[in-house]
Amino acid sequence: MRLQTLLHAVFPPACLCCEGRVETDFALCGACWADTPFLLGAACDLCGVGLPGQSSLSGPLICEECHRIARPWSRGRAVLHYAGNGRKLVLGLKHADRAEVARAAGPWMARAAADLLADAPLILPIPLHWRRLAQRRFNQSALLAAALARASGCDWLPDALLRARHTPSQDGRDRDGRFANLDAAIRVAPRRAAAVAGRNILLVDDVMTSGATFSAAAQACHAAGAGQVCVMALARVARDA
Numbered sequence: 001m002r003l004q005t006l007l008h009a010v011f012p013p014a015c016l017c018c019e020g021r022v023e024t025d026f027a028l029c030g031a032c033w034a035d036t037p038f039l040l041g042a043a044c045d046l047c048g049v050g051l052p053g054q055s056s057l058s059g060p061l062i063c064e065e066c067h068r069i070a071r072p073w074s075r076g077r078a079v080l081h082y083a084g085n086g087r088k089l090v091l092g093l094k095h096a097d098r099a100e101v102a103r104a105a106g107p108w109m110a111r112a113a114a115d116l117l118a119d120a121p122l123i124l125p126i127p128l129h130w131r132r133l134a135q136r137r138f139n140q141s142a143l144l145a146a147a148l149a150r151a152s153g154c155d156w157l158p159d160a161l162l163r164a165r166h167t168p169s170q171d172g173r174d175r176d177g178r179f180a181n182l183d184a185a186i187r188v189a190p191r192r193a194a195a196v197a198g199r200n201i202l203l204v205d206d207v208m209t210s211g212a213t214f215s216a217a218a219q220a221c222h223a224a225g226a227g228q229v230c231v232m233a234l235a236r237v238a239r240d241a
C-alpha cells in the first residue's frame with residue numbers, strides 16, 4: 001500500500017474551505033470551487049484587480065487606481081478576489097495555521113503568473129517584522145513563495161528582504177496613511193544584495209490592498225540593483241469591496 005493511500009485511509013483529504021471529502025489533498029470540493037472568486041477574466045496588468053466586461057485584445061489593461069498611483073513595478077497578478085471564499089482561504093492561511101492553503105495556492109499562482117515566471121525571476125516573499133513573526137511563528141508570504149517556487153521551478157530566497165523597522169498594522173488606515181506607514185520600511189538584507197542585483201524579481205504576498213507594501217519592497221529591490229520587478233498576490237482587495 002502506498003504511503004499516501006495509507007495516509008488517506010487515516011486522514012481522508014478534506015476540502016480547504018468546507019472540510020468536506022475531496023479526492024486529492026490540497027483541493028477544493030466542486031461546490032466551494034464554483035463559489036470561490038478566482039480572477040480568471042480580464043484583469044489590470046499592474047495590480048491584478050479583475051476588470052469584468054473589459055477586453056485585453058488591444059494590449060495590457062491598466063485599472064483606474066493604477067493610472068492614479070505610481071507603481072514601482074512592471075507587472076502584477078492575483079489569483080483571487082479578496083471576498084467570500086477568497087477571503088476565507090487567506091484568513092485560514094494567515095491566522096489558523098492552514099499551511100495546506102499555500103500548497104494548493106502554489107499551482108494556482110504559477111498559472112496566474114505564467115507569463116511573469118517565463119522570465120525565471122527570483123521569488124521573494126514580503127517579510128514580516130521579527131516581532132510579528134515571533135507572534136505568528138511563520139510568515140504566510142514565505143509559505144506562498146515556497147509553494148510558487150516548487151510549482152514553477154524558479155529560485156526563491158526567504159530572507160532577502162527585511163523589515164527595516166516595526167510598522168503598526170495597516171488596518172484602519174486610508175490609502176495615503178498606508179503608503180506613509182510603509183515608507184522605506186523594507187530593505188534588501190546586506191548579505192543578500194549580491195543575489196538580488198541584476199536579477200528579475202517576483203515579489204509574493206498574501207493580499208494586496210493599497211499596494212503600499214509591494215511599493216516599499218519593489219523600491220528596495222530597485223535600490224539594490226534588481227532588474228525587472230513584478231508582483232504576485234494570492235488575493236487582491238478590490239477598491240469597492
Ligand SMILES: [Zn+2]
Nearest residue numbers: 015018029032
Ligand atoms: Zn468545500
Ligand SMILES: [Zn+2]
Nearest residue numbers: 044047063066
Ligand atoms: Zn491596477
